[in-house]
Amino acid sequence: MKVAVRYYSQSGKTEKIARAIAGGAGVEAMSVTQTPVLDEAVDVLFLGGAPYANIMAPQLRSYAEALNKDHVGQVVLFTTANWSRRTILALKKLLRKKGIAVAEETFFAQASQIDKRISDAKAFGRQFSERDGTQ
Ligand SMILES: Cc1cc2nc3c(=O)[nH]c(=O)nc-3n(C[C@H](O)[C@H](O)[C@H](O)COP(=O)(O)O)c2cc1C
Structure with missing residues (x-):
């Protein structure tokens, strides 16, 4: 089962969560600014970010x-925020429109x-x- 973790983080909070998820999954988390494209096929892509004045960073979008x-195979979304889950909702909509499966x-x-x-977060990862990778 191939797993990747990608995130965008301005002040490090989402990065901490991404690293914990990646630690649980046994892979390394990478910023979307470090790796602008996913260069290999994966079964699970954890993807996360935060809202800034209600919208996700353009780099994440x-x-x-x-x-x-x-x-x-499927994207699993995560977010950090004061209160808003909007980043998850917006990413879910964008990805499903592209025909990409998004985990509930x-x-x-x-x-x-x-x-x-x-x-x-580690346990989640x-x-x-x-x-198994058959779903
Ligand atoms: C300029 C700015 C705008 C923000 N706007 C929101 C917002 O609209 N809703 C919310 O829940 N949190 C908001 N936050 C809180 C951040 O989403 C939260 O601190 C997040 O964990 C930051 O993630 P990062 O450290 O990975 O950049 C805002 C933070 C900043 C600095």
Whole structure:
């Protein structure tokens, strides 16, 4: 089962969660600014970011728009925010429009609780990477 974790993070909160998810899944998290395209096919792509004045960063949107449905089994979304899950909703809509499967399960970490959610994020990453790749 091939897993990748990609994120966009301005101040490091989403990055911390991405690293924890990646740790659970046994892979390395990478910023969408480091790796502008997904260069290999994966079964599961964890993708996350945060809202800034209610919208996701353009770098994250561009990354999602450039994804190729033939290279991604399913996307699993995560976000950090003060309160809003809007990034997840917007990404879900964008990806499904492109014909990319998006898992119903998502991970949300409140911005002031990041350090308390690290072990949950790890477990979330582990859970998906342990499933078989047939779904
Ligand atoms: C300029 C700015 C605008 C923000 N706007 C929102 C918002 O509209 N809704 C929300 O829930 N959180 C908002 N936040 C909180 C961030 O989404 C939250 O701190 C997030 O964890 C930041 O992620 P990052 O550290 O990965 O950049 C905002 C933060 C900043 C700095």
